[in-house]
Amino acid sequence: MIGNRITYRMADGIRVPGTWRHAFIRNGDYFLTDLFIYADGLVNCWGLVTLEEFEEKLRSGWVATELPDGARASGHELAAWKFSEPRSWHTPELLLAEVRDTIDQLNGRPDSTERCLAAVDAFLADRTEEKRAAARAGYLAIPETQRHYALGDMDRKDWPLQALVAGPGGRMEWPDEEVTQEMYDDAVAYFEDRAKWIAERPSRVPADGPATPVAPAIHLYQSYPLKQSDDPGKQALRNDYPAPIDVDGVTYPSVTYAYWALSTGDPEARAAITGADRAYDAQQLAAGARRRDGWEQARTAVMTGLLRAKFTQHPPLAEILLATDDATLVYDHMDSDFWGDNGGRGRNWIGRLLELIRSELHAGRAGIRV
Template identity: 75%
Template sequence: MIGNRITYRMADGVRVPGTWRHAFIRNFNYHLTDLFVYADGLIDCWGLVTLEEFEEKLRSGWVATELPEGAEASAFDLARWKFAEPQTWLTPEVLVAEVRDTIDQLNRRPDSTGRCLAAVDAFLADRTEEKREAARDAYFAIPQTQRHYALGDMDRKDWPLQVLVAGPGGTIDRRPDEAVTQDQYDWALSYFEERAEWTAKARSRVPADGPSTAVAPAVHLYESYPLKPSDDPGTKALRNEYPAPVEVDGVTYPTVTHAYWALSVADPALREAVAAADSTFGARNLAADAERSEGWERRRIAVMTALLRAKFTRHPELARALLATEDATIVYGDSDSAFWGDDRGRGRNWTGRLLELVRSELACPIPSRPS
């Protein structure tokens, strides 16, 4: 992959993942910039283009892979210089191949390296010259800049792979004047047999601390404003606006939203008015322009955590609704707050994260500390 760094762009409200690498754009002079590659096959080289258009950008020299001696170059707001004895490892063909691999990887499809290793597995299962030829072709389809780490083995690089696809009597790039010996080939075969054992063990190994990703599909809690409880509310019961009274310091609030906004204001009289508001809209609107209580920004996460614990502890039927989400990622919709809500992938989703925390506490209560 061009990079393990992940970014994204928004397209019609959909988050499209991508990554980037450095590249030179030639617009009169040469400009060091970032080339962004996205999962939908678009590439940003100072403008979004398709893969075919990107190839034309390379042919025209707009995306530069040749850097002439003495040419002027710059990096925006960073530096300006002239090339002296420039060396580059890229050609238009190699860069296009890298970009194609990146698009495959962003879509979790086998890239050229994955296809090569699959061809090698096919050869090892049926060791015919036809299968070896297919593996050799697949190896040389990997971009030249990437033909050193297909095996993921930094010590041996791709030496065993090159020996295997060359076969006894064949030659490899590193030593074009030396034929592969039978001993070298037998060693390569044993390497791949051992590698198959390592791979099988790695696949069967369970992380000591459990899986790193959720098993259940994500749950999106869209905004809803029910006026009364329901016998079967489903995930709507997880919303802060859902009518489920909570008690804080002897005061009962009709919803978590009422309690949150009431506790946020500094004026005790206004706090009472917020608590008594006839709707969650009214509670928020009363508190919106009021002076916040001291240290509210530092306390608000702790307050929300306490309110959610109070809600689901007091209402077992709502706790069951939360537990029914299993280990799903909870995405909380909130059009007013990118802090508490997901905001189409750009928010911090603190409400969703705290719901997951409370869910884990309900599933397995924390034991009391020993005295």
């Protein structure tokens, strides 16, 4: 189960969702670490590997499921100890099956539990021995460590499921006992009631649309030099693209010039920044000037106003921004992990503000007042 353990990694400007779980790595001694699992099927176990390579690491014992009595272990900069009468719940096969299920879950695909329950539904709709066998095979395909949770019923666990797929005269997996007709009838009744609960349960559809973008993410790479063009493409969304903006009667060559000029209260420095030959020169001049009081707390609001001015004063550039639909905008900024994403290290504030301005433009098109 993924639960709230959600993370991601960046790959070619795209956020790849993932999760993590505890595991032991055997590198001489045993090390307690986090095993990161990603939706694209890659697994990080002290190195990013494919699922097939991960299986090899399990078979070799690099990712350890057997913990020998007396072996030394440690948690990095946390503690060190020796195993004493250790018990492990996993085998390489079980852990691999759980990781495969996790990848299915991250992709929104049916995992082994859901596939089993679909086979159970097929059996209940047409109670042939062939379909019972398929349901039983589906049950056995669920990792043993997860079978108790298949029905999400913490009182009866998976007992109704075991009794149903075994059938009268068959045997339960745990505890090892024969299924009586009474046990089987009780299991059938359980699933019939369960079907009613599911049918009556209200659907959880977001009232105002999807939580995640429909369009693929767009990476706005940093590049030089930027020049005006009749067809600038996504580069027009960069702050240093030469799109002059008027702010309180002063015209700045681009958002970058305006941002650095407004960052200082020194009139001479501001004039020099505005008249600099290049955006890089404007930034260097600003670096030598004194920042305005409270600038660090106000800079995000200033940037929002500047971006708003750029796209309202340049309708063709607004069309380029609107054409990105609802895509996540990933903005690179060589000099700032605050403004840029920078390979997943930064906060991507410019990308986020561009998405805000885009939404405002869409609202204006739709006649929605904000």
